[in-house]
Amino acid sequence: MRVFISYAQEDRPQAEHLKQRLLDLGHAPWSDSGLHGGQAWWDEILNRIRESDALLLLISPAFLASQACLLERQYATLLGKHLVPVMVAPVPHHVLPSELAPLQIVDYVQASEASAYAFARAAATIQPAQQLPHPLPPPPPVPLSYLNGLRDRIARPTLTMDDQLSIVEQLGRGTQAEDSEERRAARELLEMFCRRTDLYESASRRAHEHLVRGPIPQPPPQQLAMAGPPVARPATGTSTTVKVLAWIGAAFIALIVLIWLMMPTEPVCYFDTAVGAYVCS
Known part of the structure; x- marks a missing residue:
């Protein structure tokens, strides 16, 4: 068969x-x-x-x-x-x-x-196919047709800076797509784009950034299925920060008090009329 x-x-x-x-x-x-x-x-x-x-x-x-x-x-x-x-x-x-x-x-x-x-x-279990339906169903369009259009634009003799930046940004999104065929095709077109000799510096830099960055890893379906909806968790980060700051503040105040208690105090002197002399305490 x-x-x-x-x-x-x-x-x-x-x-x-x-x-x-x-x-x-x-x-x-x-x-x-x-x-x-x-x-x-x-x-x-x-x-x-x-x-x-x-x-x-x-x-x-x-x-x-x-x-x-x-x-x-x-x-x-x-x-x-x-x-x-x-x-x-x-x-x-x-x-x-x-x-x-x-x-x-x-x-x-x-x-x-x-x-x-x-x-x-x-x-x-494979058996000979039945006769094709008549008329035939309409054929599906070429997948990733937007990339085919970009290929034609890349092949133009001249491109303005706006054209180059637009092409790079569309291909950059394609390199992050979920479809592996789209990622592969977009990367190939970016490499084709980088081989042009008339690229503006900004467009060339952005194209190479997309090539170096690579695709975003996609989690396998079994992990997505098992993950379920996000679970609300208490925001512990803020309360922990407040507690740390409170401890630091208390320690700082205690240190100030300790320093103040340990500092020597100057004597206080006054004239005592009963003895007819200055008395210091």
């Missing part, structure tokens, strides 16, 4: 491993490992989905965050394709998309003999 492998870039090693297993089982798998971004890349993806009998979905936190994987899955569902979900990294069941939650998911987080048998049984 013709099997389209849908996966996030972080899961490429697992994709290549399962691709080989499908070949060993007599299937004809296909993945986009040899393609690059852009409209031609996306047209080839959609064509392969239409020609496939089933989609192998490599579920992971990166897969769920990928816009391209979402569009592939939605288009395949509209075409009536058989979905074979395989979990390659831990994801809590209750955070799965509604179209995947009812399906039997093969646990392949740890490659083992048991997981290999489970994967083989799932692959054996």
Whole structure:
């Protein structure tokens, strides 16, 4: 059977491993490992989905965050394709998309003999695809289309300072996106932008800052699910500070009193008429 492998870039090693297993089982798998971004890349993806009998979905936190994987899955569902979900990294069941939650998911987080048998049984359920619907559903747009527009702007012969700063700020936000494909593409475009020889100093500096900073680490879904709503805690920082300051103030006052008590006092003298002389005490 013709099997389209849908996966996030972080899961490429697992994709290549399962691709080989499908070949060993007599299937004809296909993945986009040899393609690059852009409209031609996306047209080839959609064509392969239409020609496939089933989609192998490599579920992971990166897969769920990928816009391209979402569009592939939605288009395949509209075409009536058989979905074979395989979990390659831990994801809590209750955070799965509604179209995947009812399906039997093969646990392949740890490659083992048991997981290999489970994967083989799932692959054996793949049947030839039904006839495509007529008319075909509208194809989804190229994912990350705003980055494609930025690529065209970067390729222009000349760019004003405002153009350069605008491009850098949009790409900088892209490098912090949750979608791994978007982060990767934005970083590649920033590197492409930095190779221009007509950059203004401020735009060049900001672009390199974004490249050095890197992406913001994203917590895995299981941690997000277990975290729950924030718990209100008493603000102990302020009361602790007040107590420390009070102790310091009390110690300072005690020190002043002690110094005052230890200081020698000058004698007080007066003329005593009874004895006819000055008396000091």
